Amino acid sequence: MAGQSLPRAFLRVGGATLAQHQLGLALALDCQRVICLAKGPSPEMIALQHMAENAGLQFHIATGARPLAGLVTANDELVVIGEGLFVEAAGVVPLLEGRAPAVLVQPVEGGLAAGFERIDINRASAGLMRIPGHLVENLQELPGDCDVHSALTRIALQAGVPMREVPVAVRSGVDWRLIRDEAEAHAVELEWLRGRFADGDSVSPGRAVARYGVLTFGSSLLHAGNASNMLSLGVLVAVALAGGLAWFGFVTIAFLSLVAAALLVEASRLLRSVERQALGQLPPAIPRADVLRWLVDTLFGLSLLAAIPRLGGESLISWMFPPAMLMMLLALIPRFVTGKVASLATDRATLGLVLAFAAGFGQVEPLVEVLAMTLVVVGMALPLRRKD
Structure with missing residues (x-):
């Protein structure tokens, strides 16, 4: 269940x-249904519904605590995701695996500063929990306009659902944040993109330029929509x-x-990886890049x-040889x-x-021969899959 208001x-x-x-x-946690708490249908919510249904999930909108209680049976299990929570699925799945009920928590000092709700003197909520479906019936006794996530957290703890602290390594950095407004979303996005595109040990000059371009302009392209498609079209134009x-x-x-085409290919690969990760999609057998x-x-x-x-x-x-x-x-x-x-x-x-420079002096053929011989020597000198 994703409990968040429209903004x-x-x-x-x-x-x-x-x-x-x-x-x-929700897809990473093998959920079968998605219930969104919202005031009602909207174009954005309908688009989200289509995405969920295309992924094989049932989709429902609940306008409050009591409609939510009517959608959940005693045999269900609920994964409750807090309003505005931004987390990496890779860090969440191990904490909620095995389908054992748990309320995820964190130390109160950092949690309160990050906007999470206090649970007791030492702990704050981490914005996520897995609870038995029969606990949702207790929402019927509460006012219809209550804070559903907060109410379910209290109900779960009173029913004896164990607390499980999120490890520091999982909630550090940008991979576990509560986003409350546009400014926080922009700050998290920049940090998140830097983390996705951090330089590896073997980054070549071309890839470094492509990554710099994506970090500089990627946010604007992603917000415009179809970022990787736009860059792919640019590759086709440059190739033609x-x-x-x-x-x-x-x-x-x-x-x-x-x-230019090669740089656009690398940039499109990076942006497409971000788009897939954001939507929980697995890479295809043959990536477009x-x-x-x-x-x-x-x-x-x-x-x-x-x-x-x-x-x-x-x-x-x-x-041709x-x-x-x-x-x-x-x-x-x-x-x-x-x-x-x-x-x-x-x-x-x-x-x-390198080839453009050689072409300017009419020396493409000698350069091609030298490069080919160099690669043959490299292949002979370095064993199979051995790192430099």
């Missing part, structure tokens, strides 16, 4: 509303432009267009052919090694800049 429910973090984040949490430029012999600019990367690689190969003149009497296979070999090695090497070598081998933005 908080539809504050956005990472391009998804808090209601959508909580829906993803590169193909046209290469066809007419402007290979230097064509490689620069492919640099992989397909776009293959398309960019194809245009790299064609642009290389446009940059390497075919000599008189030279066979087709001989002319250096570009084809380089692109296949670039795809193959990351399967054998990890770390900086693999990261650089998959960094098409850096490759495009």
Whole structure:
């Protein structure tokens, strides 16, 4: 059950509303139904209902404590999610696994400062609990306009439902927050995006630029909606432009267009991962970013052919061999090694800049041959999946 009023429910973090984040949490906890406390239907609530039903969940709206009690049977189990709560499903699932009833709590000092309700002298609510359905019947005895989450917390504790403290590692940082207004949502979003896109040990220059761009403009793109779709369209435009430029012999600019396409592919991959995580969706078998990367690689190969003149009497296979070999090695090497070598081998933005520089001096073919030989040596020197 996601108990939130309309304003908080539809504050956005990472391009998804808090209601959508909580829906993803409900899916992660294997819930079968979602009951939203709201004043009534609205366009946003109807959109949320469609998302829930598309995910295979039943969806209900309860306008107060008594309508909620009428929707729950004694045999049900309720996962109660507090108003405005923003949490990572990965941290919640282990705490509520096994279907044992529990009221999640935290130390009162930090909890009160973060906006959570006090439970006793030492503890505050953590905004989440799993309780037996028969306890909801007690809401019938309370006023219809009572605070349902607070009332259920008291009812559960009086009935002997055990408290379980949320570990410090789980509730630290941005992964367990109570969001109360637009300013808090914006602050949490920026911190959350930085956490999702923190630099790894093997970040190449191109990926670093893409991540910087996403951290700078990603929030605006996500709020505009269809962020990854917009960037994917940008990839297609950049690839088409590169193909046209290469066809007419402007290979230097064509490689620069492919640099832009490669950066957009990486940015779309990052933003799509955020969109999926916000909605609790699993990645597809073949991510869209992989397909776009293959398309960019194809245009790299064609642009290389446009940059390497075919000599008189030279066979087709001989002319195609250096570009084809380089692109296949670039795809193959990351399967054998990890770390900086693999990261650089998959960094098409850096490759495009190097090729554009070489094209400006008419030295694409020698560079292609040197790069291909270097990759062969790397594959021979570094064992299978060994880190640098």
